Amino acid sequence: MIEFKNVSYGPLKNISLSVDKQEIAILFGPSGSGKSTLLYLFNRLIDPEQGEIFYKGKPIDDFSITGLRQNVGLLLQSPNLFPGSVLDNLKYGPSLTGSWKEGDEKRLLEYVQLPQDLRDRDVDHLSGGQQQRVSLARTLANEPEVLLLDEPTSALDNNTAEEIEIVLKELIEEKGLTMVMVTHQLDQVRRMGTKGMFMNEGTIQETGGLPGMLDNPETLELKEYLEG
């Protein structure tokens, strides 16, 4: 589904990786190791200096940029909601292509387990957890096939973070999404992922199934990170 071949960008050096359809891949590692950059690269918010990225077997340059971005949803670390109501935010993406239908918000609010009466609430009057759910629903409104998540729960308390994780797992099962998630929380890596990619100093140093690679790390760097 997703493939990076020898991709370099800034401090990222020769990154090669692949993520299969409906896989939940987790990129984890210390802060500043370039994890988020990989997500930006795949959403084409930036382009690689070297190497190639493939989506469904074709170079991502072959897709229209806006079309690719709609198909590969990116959830940023902060909700970055647009000023206005919850509804204004939910319809933003589909309205760009004229695909928004009245009543779609009901389904989206259900997906992220938010009460329907929040529909007309000003986003400034929502809690942090609610804002992140609205942001997730806004990304889902485009009906993406791939979901890229950049530390989606880092600003939330543990309970809210776990609630969001449950929502995500259910969504992946229900909609058959492929997901790449960036996190530096090891318990989250264990709970969420089927495939782990450990990043350190701009390179992927170890890849493996989860939770196996956390229990039996092969590289010294991962061992140190897990101990550390």
Place this chain on the structure above:
Amino acid sequence: MSPEISNQSLLFLIVFVVVPLSLSYFYQLGMSRSILTSSIRGTIQLFAIGYILTFLFDLNAYIGIPLMITVMIIIASFHARKKGRDLPYVLPTLLAGLIMIEVSVLSLWLLFDMVEFVPSEVIPMSGMVIGNSMVAMGLALERMKTEFAENNGRILAALSLGAEPKQASHLIVQRTLNAALIPNVDRIKTIGLVQLPGMMTGLILGGVAPIMAIKYQLVISLSIFSSVSLSAMFVTLVMYKHFFTKDKQVLESKEAFKEYSSRDNA
């Protein structure tokens, strides 16, 4: 009122400089030097422009007016550019905007017989239009840069949802225009109530009947209102595009992202 201020009377203006100078001295503000130099500099500048205007007013209108307007537009463009020096194509954008505005305003003045094509009318009035447009363009550039920096996350979110740069920066364009236009609207709202506008005051002091002075003031105030709106809109709508690459990526965040990652990995 005496028709002319004598040089002797003018000398007593020094009293107006002594007041802030004394304040600075007694309260140890350390501003004595700058008060003195700015007063002297202002006086020299005004006299210099007085002699230049006298020279221009004596010239043929078809030489004096284009000459002075060109100089004003060039100086205004270079001055406004300071607010957006790091952005590409700022100077040509400002030059083009100011030329377009001045040509449009002047054409309307002449077409509707509001102003006579003589240097003594066109030059001061154009100066006011160009000066105010320059300030509006500078403000718009500055505001746009701040808005882009503060709303980088929202722009990335909009782009990541499939928005075109124009759609992603809609909020910023809206806020920039708002910020550039609000002081202008406020000025028009309180015109004549809080203070008598400069041009009208000048004309009344020069002996023109108040109603005639008001007519001139209306022409210039509404011309400024319109040109300031146009200049802010022009600079905003042309310049927002330069915050993006041809691949619909945010230029600044791209650079910042690379820097951030390099720094963290160092």
